[in-house]
Amino acid sequence: MKLTETEFQYIQKLVHKEYGIYLTDKKRTLIESRFSNQMEMRNFKNFSEYFQLLKDDKTGNEMIDFVNRITTNHTYFFREDKHYTFLKNVILPDLIKTERSRDLRIWSAGCSSGEEAYSTAMLIDDFFGGNKYIWDSQILATDISVRVLNQAVIAKYTVDEVEKLDKYWTKKYFKKNENEYEIVDTIKKEVIFRKFNLTHPFHFKKKFHLIFCRNVMIYFEKSGKDEILKKFYDALLPGGYLFIGHSETIENKSIGFKFIEPAIYQKE
Numbered sequence: 001m002k003l004t005e006t007e008f009q010y011i012q013k014l015v016h017k018e019y020g021i022y023l024t025d026k027k028r029t030l031i032e033s034r035f036s037n038q039m040e041m042r043n044f045k046n047f048s049e050y051f052q053l054l055k056d057d058k059t060g061n062e063m064i065d066f067v068n069r070i071t072t073n074h075t076y077f078f079r080e081d082k083h084y085t086f087l088k089n090v091i092l093p094d095l096i097k098t099e100r101s102r103d104l105r106i107w108s109a110g111c112s113s114g115e116e117a118y119s120t121a122m123l124i125d126d127f128f129g130g131n132k133y134i135w136d137s138q139i140l141a142t143d144i145s146v147r148v149l150n151q152a153v154i155a156k157y158t159v160d161e162v163e164k165l166d167k168y169w170t171k172k173y174f175k176k177n178e179n180e181y182e183i184v185d186t187i188k189k190e191v192i193f194r195k196f197n198l199t200h201p202f203h204f205k206k207k208f209h210l211i212f213c214r215n216v217m218i219y220f221e222k223s224g225k226d227e228i229l230k231k232f233y234d235a236l237l238p239g240g241y242l243f244i245g246h247s248e249t250i251e252n253k254s255i256g257f258k259f260i261e262p263a264i265y266q267k268e
């Protein structure tokens with residue numbers, strides 16, 4: 001099923017207004033393919049009919065399904081491993097010296113199916129070893145897609161995905177079921193998953209030592225990205241770090257982040 005120009009503009013505006021995501025013209029055929037099957041199955045004659053239902057639906061379920069289809073959720077364990085090396089070699093040793101409360105606060109913003117947050121939880125557990133119990137290091141992991149959040153909570157991953165990992169991690173933190181791997185319970189309970197839209201105001205009681213927001217803002221246009229960066233800045237403790245994707249940069253110096261190394265920024 002094809003999108004007319006007006007229908008494409010409607011979807012562009014809707015996604016931008018609600019989620020900050022800017023759909024380039026290149027995304028048009030991708031959207032057509034992601035929606036066509038279900039629209040035909042549900043006997044919609046065109047996209048406009050579907051959009052009307054999206055507007056009228058008071059249950060919120062249509063919008064949940066729409067977001068699940070519109071988002072790009074590609075991710076994997078220990079993606080962009082320089083971040084994990086920096087966490088292990090710089091951030092955690094510093095916090096051992098300075099964080100007397102032993103309360104470590106990390107947020108995986110745009111967590112997709114959980115690989116980023118679980119990789120971080122594994123690394124922290126491995127780093128602290130026998131002393132892990134004195135630290136409260138539960139990670140907050142959020143996304144707008146309910147589909148990926150459900151997958152993340154279940155914490156089961158394909159053999160292909162997990163066997164790409166260094167065996168050290170596979171052996172220590174996964175159990176093998178028949179034809180999949182599952183994260184062990186000790187790591188599962190270290191991550192709390194929530195639905196949260198980054199374009200909404202942030203109301204966190206405590207500030208974070210580290211925020212991951214990697215490969216999320218690439219889908220946003222500049223002003224939306226700057227707004228979120230300002231909110232991340234406020235949500236970080238002084239000296240706290242922001243990790244972004246390695247293909248991303250922070251151009252707006254006025255926000256106040258100090259460049260540490262590619263894709264790593266610090267609140268001064």
Ligand SMILES: C[S@@+](CC[C@H](N)C(=O)[O-])C[C@H]1O[C@@H](n2cnc3c(N)ncnc32)[C@H](O)[C@@H]1O
Pocket residue numbers: 019020021071072073074075076079109110111112113116142143144145148196197198199213214215216245
């Ligand atoms: C490509 S994945 C990145 C996953 C992980 N951070 C990584 O780098 O591997 C981008 C994720 O951002 C989420 N996302 C997009 N817009 C968002 C928004 N406005 N609020 C929260 N999450 C959003 C998507 O649902 C998707 O799961």
